[in-house]
Amino acid sequence: MKNKMLAVPYLVWMAVFTIIPLAIVFYFAFTDTVTGEATFRNIVLLGQYGSILFKSAWLALVSSLLCLIIGYPVAYYIAGCSPRKQRFLYMLVMLPMCMSFLLRTLAWVALLEDTGIINRFIITLGLRPLPLIRNDGAVILGMVYNFLPYMILPLYSVIMKIDPRLIEAAQDLGCNSRQVFGKVVLPLSLPGMISGVTMVFVPAVSTFYISQKLGSSGTALIGDVIESQFKTAYNPNLGAAMSLGLMAVVFTCIALMNRFSGDDGESMVTV
Amino acid sequence: MSKHLIDLVGVRKTFDGEDALKNINLYIRDGEFLTLLGPSGCGKTTTLRLIAGFILPTEGKILIDGQDVSNVPPYKRRVNTVFQKYALFPHLDVYDNIAFGLRIAKLSEDEIDARVNEMLEIVSLKGFENRRTTTLSGGQQQRVAIARALANRPGVLLLDEPLGALDLRLRKDMQNELKRIQQQLGITFIYVTHDQEEALTMSDTVVVMDRGHIQQIGTPEDIYNEPKNAFVADFIGESNILDGVMRDDYLVEFFGRKFKCMDKGFGKNEPVDVVIRPEDIDIVPADAGHLSGTVTSVTFKGVHYDIIVDFKGFKWLIQTTDHQPEGAHIGIKLTPDDIHVMKKTEYSGMYGDYSSYSAEYDEINDPDAVIGEEDEALPQEERDEE
Numbered sequence: 135m136k137n138k139m140l141a142v143p144y145l146v147w148m149a150v151f152t153i154i155p156l157a158i159v160f161y162f163a164f165t166d167t168v169t170g171e172a173t174f175r176n177i178v179l180l181g182q183y184g185s186i187l188f189k190s191a192w193l194a195l196v197s198s199l200l201c202l203i204i205g206y207p208v209a210y211y212i213a214g215c216s217p218r219k220q221r222f223l224y225m226l227v228m229l230p231m232c233m234s235f236l237l238r239t240l241a242w243v244a245l246l247e248d249t250g251i252i253n254r255f256i257i258t259l260g261l262r263p264l265p266l267i268r269n270d271g272a273v274i275l276g277m278v279y280n281f282l283p284y285m286i287l288p289l290y291s292v293i294m295k296i297d298p299r300l301i302e303a304a305q306d307l308g309c310n311s312r313q314v315f316g317k318v319v320l321p322l323s324l325p326g327m328i329s330g331v332t333m334v335f336v337p338a339v340s341t342f343y344i345s346q347k348l349g350s351s352g353t354a355l356i357g358d359v360i361e362s363q364f365k366t367a368y369n370p371n372l373g374a375a376m377s378l379g380l381m382a383v384v385f386t387c388i389a390l391m392n393r394f395s396g397d398d399g400e401s402m403v404t405v
Numbered sequence: 406m407s408k409h410l411i412d413l414v415g416v417r418k419t420f421d422g423e424d425a426l427k428n429i430n431l432y433i434r435d436g437e438f439l440t441l442l443g444p445s446g447c448g449k450t451t452t453l454r455l456i457a458g459f460i461l462p463t464e465g466k467i468l469i470d471g472q473d474v475s476n477v478p479p480y481k482r483r484v485n486t487v488f489q490k491y492a493l494f495p496h497l498d499v500y501d502n503i504a505f506g507l508r509i510a511k512l513s514e515d516e517i518d519a520r521v522n523e524m525l526e527i528v529s530l531k532g533f534e535n536r537r538t539t540t541l542s543g544g545q546q547q548r549v550a551i552a553r554a555l556a557n558r559p560g561v562l563l564l565d566e567p568l569g570a571l572d573l574r575l576r577k578d579m580q581n582e583l584k585r586i587q588q589q590l591g592i593t594f595i596y597v598t599h600d601q602e603e604a605l606t607m608s609d610t611v612v613v614m615d616r617g618h619i620q621q622i623g624t625p626e627d628i629y630n631e632p633k634n635a636f637v638a639d640f641i642g643e644s645n646i647l648d649g650v651m652r653d654d655y656l657v658e659f660f661g662r663k664f665k666c667m668d669k670g671f672g673k674n675e676p677v678d679v680v681i682r683p684e685d686i687d688i689v690p691a692d693a694g695h696l697s698g699t700v701t702s703v704t705f706k707g708v709h710y711d712i713i714v715d716f717k718g719f720k721w722l723i724q725t726t727d728h729q730p731e732g733a734h735i736g737i738k739l740t741p742d743d744i745h746v747m748k749k750t751e752y753s754g755m756y757g758d759y760s761s762y763s764a765e766y767d768e769i770n771d772p773d774a775v776i777g778e779e780d781e782a783l784p785q786e787e788r789d790e791e
Contacts, residue, residue: 299492302459305479306486307506307557317505321496 162374176375183359183376190356191383193270194338197277198331201285204278205330209289210319227286235280239347242276243267246348268350276344277334284333292326293319328391336384356380409471410435410561410593411456416465418451425451427617429465433561433595433610438587440596440604443614444640449597452614453563456595458482470560484561485554489569491546493538499525499549500534506557524552527586544575551586561593568603580607601641605629613637634747638680639756645721646756649679649746657746660696660716664739668746678747683711683724685743694736700729713759720759 166173212223245251246266253263304314342357363373411433418426426448433439441449454460458479467475493502503524507517525531528548568576584607587594598604604611605625613620621633632638635646649659654669659679691697698716709724
């Protein structure tokens, strides 16, 4: 009984700061900006923003996959190191997360700008400056850079937990090291991949700062549009509807990914 | 049965500068059930892992079928392992676990299917094909692990304490099952355990190990009846181990008494360890025995009682089916069969002591009488009371 009482503060917190705000978002999404009457107009209007929503999801997905491709070997390498080295490398992965997200993104602006560090160097070489910023590539770069630790950490902890005896068992049954990886390590790290992709995808799909700083006006993402509804267009009702739309996209994506992760253990009790 | 399947020649294995195995020489015959027995840290699992190829010897050679495999990786060896905690693949069902090695070997699906079914039959797991391994009981997981290892038709099956995690009843059943499978398939089993009873029950050959050395190799009967040193005597079953002196062939003196025994070939007056198994000791009335003492504790063990008998300070363990009350004054009788003499070793004085040794034992009136000789002459009434 006492243990249950300990959960009360958080339950209250959750009610006040999660459930109630969510209810308010719902309320706004289904009411008219001017009259305050119940309406589906905001939801219908979402259709106009479908392409932006799709683009956001697409860029977030590409970033997630890039993070996976870059992050997996890193996580695999760290998991195989001595405990001392593991702690050091783990800290190194965490380190960027200790710095301000805004600062990190602005640093990329300083690097990539037309008159930024990289282009100035290129100009001194006598070459034409490259269009490094204000495009999708720069946005993806910003997402990958900022969210890579969220991929590496869950992968690392899952790979770490793979029982070394399973690897020995695979060797024992005739697997060379490539087969051990393909038949045992990779499938067993699938949960880490799923949670890594989710951890990267969710913040990436809703980000607005990265796209504002690194993207062009044409690469406005759903996060930017939602922000503008509240800050410049003064249409919180449409903004709320967009938030709901985004939530729906995120939930759908997570559900799809969990589907891929397959039937993990308990859920498969048969016979 | 006589062909050497595996040879370990002068094998030494060092971990971080510490010797885990020192100069191991061992051969394993084709088709035998060999058990590596010893306490934890004795090197038995290291020996198994060397044979499997998970670790490489620091010195010496390992031969399989006469071929030096000392540096051959595990996946190229004709041996398969049943791991201590099964190590089943959690992402695969029972069928795919058993088929794992066969798929790696790129057998046709038809053949894989036939083999997996054959294995399921052998380990009595028909109908469990599509179960997740995580939903199986410990005993069932154990069977899957055995089937998975046997499916590859290895020349040798290595088993690393495979029954350690099972409860007593299941362990007994699986012991019988393993022995049956081994005999049915005629595959060589190398079995690692710290459970002496398991080793005695299942093995053709027992290898007793301690501190990185092989202490004794022999049949279960040899190991039990003729332990080579105090360690083996104590580790295999219970033993009362006494200091003695070999006065002559077939004549040993301990407790200030001379006893007939079955051992010879020691130096005259050589100090020796004398082993007396607690179940061999016959209890007789106090005045009719070779030695007499007082029962100081009685423990009911189901089949028998463990009683500790104090012979003026030196305590023996005696196992008897007749209840003796605490405080009772009893006598014991030893026949030459009951006495086993061993050479003194580094282990002498470390084991087999149910109290501290007391040299002042002088219960028997005539210190020069040779006990055991007059056994045949014992009156019938006394025999009945044994």
